[in-house]
Amino acid sequence: MLPFYLSRYGNPHSRTHLYGWESDAAVEEARARVARLIGADPREIFFTSGATECNNIAVKGVMHFYRDRRRHVITTQTEHKCVLDSCRYLQQEGFEVTYLPVRPDGLIDVAQLADAIRPDTGLVSVMAVNNEIGVVQPLEEIGRICREKGVPFHTDAAQALGKIPIDVNQMGIGLMSLSAHKIYGPKGVGALYLRRRPRIRVEPQMSGGGQERGIRSGTVPTPIVVGFGAACEIAAKEMDYDERRVSALQQRLLDGIRSKVDDVVINGSMEHRACTSASLEPSYVLRALGVDEDMAHTSIRFGIGRFTTEEEVDRATELTVHQVLKLREMSPLYEMAKAGIDIKSIQWSQH
């Protein structure tokens, strides 16, 4: 990225001089690298500021483009806030939205999805990997159902890119949101995948000079786009290795905690998972899984990545075990639960 900040600072949209051409070539190289990682054509990749922007373009853009015929969107209760907020925005404009529930393992029921599709459904938006609990939705099945019913399938793949293999054709994906900083790339850049055949149209959210084929006006930020391309190239090479390492570290963390602490509960499917995923807020994602409020409050998300070491996992285990045991020592509830008392049955006050 450095040369593109320091010496090769041409505007990639300047067609009349060498500085422009070299920046343009670098942007196109990055586009090809992003495309390669997901089995797409470079012409289907549009650079944006990140997954938030992609999700806005996908959800609002598709519905606005087809607004006269398609009035209904299907999504899930556990999407990232930017998808949920975009859907709320559409509702204020008079569109209808179905928020599919998830099962206790965090995955949607595909039969329920199929039933929810209506003749006026304009978009199905289901995230690939959940950012709190790491579960992977059955993308291929969702893609097949959407293809059969002729509804574009959008997936927020911010947490999936570089972690699980993605093939837009095999998975029947029509639109996909990507973010560079989730794969160790720079912050503030992402890409929208938009299928060419059959072509999916969106109403741009940004008006202006028509860059990125009119989908996203504004000067493309060459240095960070180059960084995103490099991150994709590395992810393609390292994905298998990273996956094995992260799985082993995940197991080490789990075994380490379970060897010293009983009654450990894992939120979300263990089979369909890209990672083990801290928030102190009562999480709406966990509530959607049917996790009780007290259990949602007591959850911790552990994030393990390419640069996490065994020593760090062991230290996290040690700290977690220490604090949990300390809290249990202090709490009368733990002893009561052990004695077989249902804590939920306790009357806390006299009111």
Ligand SMILES: Cc1ncc(COP(=O)(O)O)c(C=O)c1O
């Ligand atoms: C699933 C998911 N979608 C979207 C986003 C937003 O991505 P960005 O920071 O690139 O806008 C994130 C990141 O927090 C995410 O985890």
Ligand code: FES
């Ligand atoms: S969502 Fe899994 S590590 Fe962040």
